[in-house]
Amino acid sequence: MRTDTIAAIATALSDSGIGIIRVSGDEAIPIVNKIYRNKKNREVLLTYESHTIHYGFVVEKDGSLIDEVMVSVMRAPHSYTMEDTVEINCHGGALMMKKILMTAIEAGARLAEPGEFTKRAFLNGRIDLSRAEAVMDVIHAKNQFALKSSIKQLRGSVFEKIKALREKILYEIAFIESALDDPEHISLEGYAEKLSDQVSFVIKELKKLLNSADDGKMLKEGICTVIVGKPNVGKSSLLNLMVGQDRAIVTDIAGTTRDTLEETIYLGDITLNIIDTAGIRNTEDTVEKIGVEKAKTISEDADLILYVMDSSVPLDENDADIMRMIKDKKTILLLNKSDLDEVVDLTAVNELLSSVSEKRGSVYMVSENMEEEEGLHDGNDNIVMVKISAKENDGMDTLVHVIKKMFFHGQISYNDEICITSSRHKEALLEALESMNQVCGSLENQMPEDFYSIDLMSAYASLGKIIGEEVGDDLVNEIFSKFCMGK
Ligand code: GDP
Secondary structure, eight states: OOOOOEEEEOSOSSOEEEEEEEEESTTHHHHHHHHEEOTTSOOOGGGOOTTEEEEEEEEOTTSOEEEEEEEEEEOTTSSSSSSOEEEEEEEEOHHHHHHHHHHHHHTTOEEOOTTHHHHHHHHTTSSOHHHHHHHHHHHHOOSHHHHHHHHHHHTTHHHHHHHHHHHHHHHHHHHHHHHHHOTTTSOOTTHHHHHHHHHHHHHHHHHHHHHHHHHHHHHHHOEEEEEEOOTTSSHHHHHHHHHTSOOSOOOSSTTOOOSOEEEEEEETTEEEEEEEOOOOSOOOOHHHHHHHHHHHHHHHHOSEEEEEEETTSOOOHHHHHHHHHTTTSOEEEEEEOTTSOOOOOHHHHHHHHHHHOSSSOOEEEOOTTOOOOGGGSTTOOOEEEEEOBTTTTBSHHHHHHHHHHHHHSSSOOOSSOOOOOOHHHHHHHHHHHHHHHHHHHHHHTTOOHHHHHHHHHHHHHHHHHHHTSSOOHHHHHHHHHTSOTTO
8 A cells, every 4th residue: 555755853852952854655755765865975875774774964956955964764674654655754843843844745745634644654554542642741850750541552552451351252253153154063062161161261361451450540640639727737839839830829828829729749659730729727718718629629639649737736627637538548647747846646646536436447547667558458448647847848758658649559669561552451451341241141141152252252352451452543544633733
C-alpha cells in the first residue's frame, strides 16, 4: 500500500539548541533530496545508506542556503513508521524549524496530523494500540512511576499479557466450535469441568489487572486529595510547604481561605492533586458558607482526606462535624503545630472519634521511627495520625511514608507486575470480565455449549480492543488525535 509523505516538527516549537523535522512516507527520501545539499553542494541524499547521518545544508529552490543541518536516513521497514524516514536536525529556532518544514512541504510533503507518525507505526503493524498509547504516556509522564510503567507498556507488557489471555480464550472457542461441527470425532464429554478451570483462571487474571488499575490511575494521574480542618489550623501553611511556594494566603485571621485552591504536587514517586478548602466551621458569613459547602462536596469525591488539626487548641464541636463529614473516607489526621505546647493528644482525638462514629476504627499515631503501623493496613477504617509542624517543616517524610503505605502497599514497586493505567483499557477489561462471568453462569446452569462460545467470543473481542484488534477507524482516529505534533 502506497502512502503519501508526511512532515512535522518533532521537537518543541520553542527556541532551543537543536530542532528536528521528521519526514516519513514513500517519497520521503526523494523529497528531502530536493532540498538537501552536501558539503560539495551536490544532491546526494538518494545514495545514502539506511541508518546513516550526514552533514550538509537545507537550501531554497534557487539554491540559497537556509540552514546547516545533519540529516539521518532510515529506510523502510527499519524506521519508527516502517516507512522511509528522514530526520533533519537543524538549529532549534522556532522560525528556522518552520522555514525548513515549509520547504519540505513545498517540495512535496504534506503536514502531518497530530500522532500520525505513531498511527502509521500502528497501522503498518510495528506496534499494537497499547504500545502506541504508551508512547504518549512516556512523553507526558509526570513522575517516576508513570515513566517506568509507560516504558514497560511500550516494551509490550500489556500487549503480551492480553495476547496470552486471548489465546487461551480462542483455544476454548475453537474447541467448542470444532466439537459442535464434528461431534463424531470430538467429544464434549466432561468438557464443562475443564472449561470451568480455564474460565476461573482468566477471571482471576482479569481481576488482578483490574485491581492494578486503581493504583495505576492514582499513580499516573495523582491521588485526589482534599485538605480539611477548622480555620487557622495551618491548612494553607501545609499546602504552601508541599507546593514550595506561597500559593495560598496565610494569615492569623480565621476564615481567610474562602475558595478552594488546586495544586498538583510531586512528592517523589507520588503525585497528589491537592485541593485546599475553606476552613470548615459553622459560619454565618455567606461567602465563607459557600466555601464550606464546597469543601463538603469536594471531600465526598476525594481519594484521600488530609485532616489538619491544631494541637495547641482544644477540640470542639466543629471537629466533631468534620469527623462526621469524613467518616467513610480514607483519612490521615495531621496534628499540626507540634512545635507548640500540646493540648490535643491521641486520647482526646480517639474520644472524639468514638463519640461521632461507631463504624470507624481507632486513630493510630505513626511516629517518625515508623514502628507502629498497625493502623496502616489497607482497607480498614482506622485513621492514621501524624504529628507535623508546617512551620518547622517537620513530619513530612512520615506523611509521605504513610501515603505510600495506605495507597500502594508500602513501597511503590517497579517490579514486573503489570499496572493498568489507561481508563480505556480498564473499560475493556471490565467488559471482558462481564462476559467471562456470563460463561461461568452458563456453566453453572448447564446451558448448551454454544452459549459458552458466544460469551467467550465477546470477551475475546473486548480484550482485542486494548491492543487495537477490534477497534474501528473512529476510535483509532480519536486516540491518535490526542497525540502531539510530530509524534
Ligand atoms: P488555615 O486557616 O488552616 O489555612 O491556616 P494558616 O495556614 O493560614 O495558618 C494559620 C496560622 O497558624 C498562621 O499564623 C501560621 O503561620 C500558623 N501556623 C501554621 N502552621 C504552624 C505550625 O506548624 N506551627 C506554628 N507555631 N504555627 C503555625
